[in-house]
Amino acid sequence: MLAILGASGCGKSMTLKCIAGIEKPDRGRIVLDDTVLFDSEKHIDLKPQKRQVGYLFQQYALFPNMTALQNVICGVRVGSKAEKKQRAMEMLSRLHLDGCENQKPSQLSGGQQQRCALARILVNEPKVLLLDEPFSALDAHLRFNTERQVENIIKEFGGTVIFVSHDRDEVFRLTDNIAVMENGALSSMGEKHEVFSEPMTVGGAILTGCKNISEIDIKAPDKVFAKDWGLELMVPEVSDDIKAVGIRMHDIILADQNDTTAVNSFSCKVTGEIENPFSYSIMLHPDGLDSSKYILMDLDKSEWNKIRADKLIIEIPPEKVLLLKQ
Amino acid sequence: MDLFPLLNSLRIAAISTVLVFFLGLFFAYYIARLPKVIKGILDVILTLPLVLPPTVVGYLVLRLVGPRRVIGKFIQTIFGFTIPMTWWSAIIVTVIVIFPLMYRTARGAFESFDNTLMYSGQTLGLSNSYIFWRIRLPYCRQGILAGTVLAFARALGEYGATSMIAGYIPGHTATISTTVYALWKNNQDSEAFKWVLVNIAISAVVLLAVNLLERKERKAANSSVS
Numbered sequence: 097m098l099a100i101l102g103a104s105g106c107g108k109s110m111t112l113k114c115i116a117g118i119e120k121p122d123r124g125r126i127v128l129d130d131t132v133l134f135d136s137e138k139h140i141d142l143k144p145q146k147r148q149v150g151y152l153f154q155q156y157a158l159f160p161n162m163t164a165l166q167n168v169i170c171g172v173r174v175g176s177k178a179e180k181k182q183r184a185m186e187m188l189s190r191l192h193l194d195g196c197e198n199q200k201p202s203q204l205s206g207g208q209q210q211r212c213a214l215a216r217i218l219v220n221e222p223k224v225l226l227l228d229e230p231f232s233a234l235d236a237h238l239r240f241n242t243e244r245q246v247e248n249i250i251k252e253f254g255g256t257v258i259f260v261s262h263d264r265d266e267v268f269r270l271t272d273n274i275a276v277m278e279n280g281a282l283s284s285m286g287e288k289h290e291v292f293s294e295p296m297t298v299g300g301a302i303l304t305g306c307k308n309i310s311e312i313d314i315k316a317p318d319k320v321f322a323k324d325w326g327l328e329l330m331v332p333e334v335s336d337d338i339k340a341v342g343i344r345m346h347d348i349i350l351a352d353q354n355d356t357t358a359v360n361s362f363s364c365k366v367t368g369e370i371e372n373p374f375s376y377s378i379m380l381h382p383d384g385l386d387s388s389k390y391i392l393m394d395l396d397k398s399e400w401n402k403i404r405a406d407k408l409i410i411e412i413p414p415e416k417v418l419l420l421k422q
Numbered sequence: 423m424d425l426f427p428l429l430n431s432l433r434i435a436a437i438s439t440v441l442v443f444f445l446g447l448f449f450a451y452y453i454a455r456l457p458k459v460i461k462g463i464l465d466v467i468l469t470l471p472l473v474l475p476p477t478v479v480g481y482l483v484l485r486l487v488g489p490r491r492v493i494g495k496f497i498q499t500i501f502g503f504t505i506p507m508t509w510w511s512a513i514i515v516t517v518i519v520i521f522p523l524m525y526r527t528a529r530g531a532f533e534s535f536d537n538t539l540m541y542s543g544q545t546l547g548l549s550n551s552y553i554f555w556r557i558r559l560p561y562c563r564q565g566i567l568a569g570t571v572l573a574f575a576r577a578l579g580e581y582g583a584t585s586m587i588a589g590y591i592p593g594h595t596a597t598i599s600t601t602v603y604a605l606w607k608n609n610q611d612s613e614a615f616k617w618v619l620v621n622i623a624i625s626a627v628v629l630l631a632v633n634l635l636e637r638k639e640r641k642a643a644n645s646s647v648s
Contacts, residue, residue, distance in 0.1 A: 113541075116541070116545050117544070117545070118541045118544070118545070143544070144541070144544035144545050145544055145545075145547045145548070145549070146547075147545070148547075149545055150545065151541070151542060151545045153538050153541070153542055155538065157536070157538040157539050157541070157542035159539060159543075159556075159557050159561075160539075160561065161557070161560035161561060170543070170546055170548060171546050173547050213542075216546065217546070220546050220547065
């Protein structure tokens with residue numbers, strides 16, 4: 097299972113559509129297992145009907161004029177009428193939709209609609225499952241449970257799954273391998289922990305939720321000057337193609353408040369706070385900086401309520417500084 | 423009262439509507455996929471009969487199939503009959519006159535179709551014709567139904583082009599509308615008035631049917647939303 101993480105309009109849905117044969121790429125090659133689906137040079141362009149690709153659309157695309165059962169029957173490729181119906185009923189019950197078979201899609205809840213769409217796809221026996229922002233149409237409080245259900249369904253499916261999303265939390269929870277897409281090209285790809293700890297580009301850092309990003313001047317192999325914050329930062333090792341650094345909000349820690357001599361510790365003025373459900377995002381303005389730029393730091397609610405200071409000494413562990421290419 | 427005009431009107435309208443139903447759907451579906459320039463030109467040509475006076479349509483058709491014209495002469499020498507002044511010649515002009523009504527409403531309905539439904543059908547392996555008849559048409563049924571009924575109502579009321587090509591032969595080509603004119607011209611005022619009432623009654627019933635269908639559709643749509 098692979099997740100493609102990207103901002104809206106970066107080309108992730110387009111990628112899925114090209115695989116499914118709904119959109120025609122200008123050039124290139126798409127191969128699924130041993131089957132060439134598309135090859136611009138050899139003029140191969142299999143019809144979507146022949147590709148055996150399961151595509152779960154954002155809004156599920158259930159046929160509104162048919163019942164849940166009729167929708168799933170549409171997905172069964174071979175068999176007599178009775179066999180098709182039986183296969184569809186089995187799949188509906190596997191996805192816990194017993195009793196919904198005679199309801200129209202509009203009478204089903206969001207989660208049921210999604211499972212119905214999945215049933216229709218799974219009964220089709222696709223070689224690959226394409227999930228296009230599958231949870232974006234659900235209310236936030238339903239998402240987590242639906243995610244777990246879909247996770248189980250995917251595990252049972254066992255085949256290749258490509259999952260597209262702009263939500264880094266969702267992507268991290270659901271998959272082990274992540275590819276980050278920017279402007280229609282993959283900018284980094286790999287095991288999720290690696291991708292999240294080492295985003296290669298500024299865009300990747302923003303997508304994976306990094307709030308503090310600054311351009312830099314390289315001062316020494318292990319020292320950079322972060323222009324936006326006016327800070328000199330010690331870093332593990334920096335190469336010439338590194339143009340910026342990023343620091344995740346929760347990687348910034350409170351230093352010993354009487355000591356500014358520790359590595360990468362800085363005195364900052366507190367210029368604002370943003371209350372989140374379970375934490376505060378503190379806006380910090382480094383001492384001696386002229387501009388209005390700030391650094392965001394995440395603090396537990398109880399912790400911040402204890403301190404409530406005007407000034408804070410923060411520490412940025414060098415190994416937590418993300419080195420970013422443009 | 424000789425009922426021939428009523429039956430003739432109904433059969434001309436019914437046959438024309440069936441033909442236009444398929445023709446309209448076909449053109450509405452395929453023209454939407456053509457390149458822009460060709461689409462624009464075809465759109466103008468196909469919609470033209472809507473704004474042209476029916477007499478102009480009748481004139482143009484007569485120029486094509488009149489017994490002394492190229493096609494008319496050809497048909498006469500090969501098959502041995504002439505087209506004008508037959509009851510079914512009215513179908514030719516009626517189809518042309520009512521075609522834009524079906525074509526335009528069907529096109530509007532097709533444009534409202536959610537294409538992801540087609541894509542999901544395709545990835546599931548459903549044939550394009552299955553998708554068209556079983557998913558696209560039911561999805562667009564309201565607009566298509568409205569177009570069909572409007573086309574039928576207009577076909578019943580066709581006068582100008584019909585009178586030019588089929589004329590008025592009682593018992594052969596007379597329709598309600600041509601009968602009303604002929605009776606009025608012959609000072610058979612009370613006879614003409616009867617046919618006027620018949621015409622109004624049929625048209626009212628058709629329009630009432632459209633309204634009822636629309637209300638039913640709206641109710642179904644509302645209940646499915648909530």
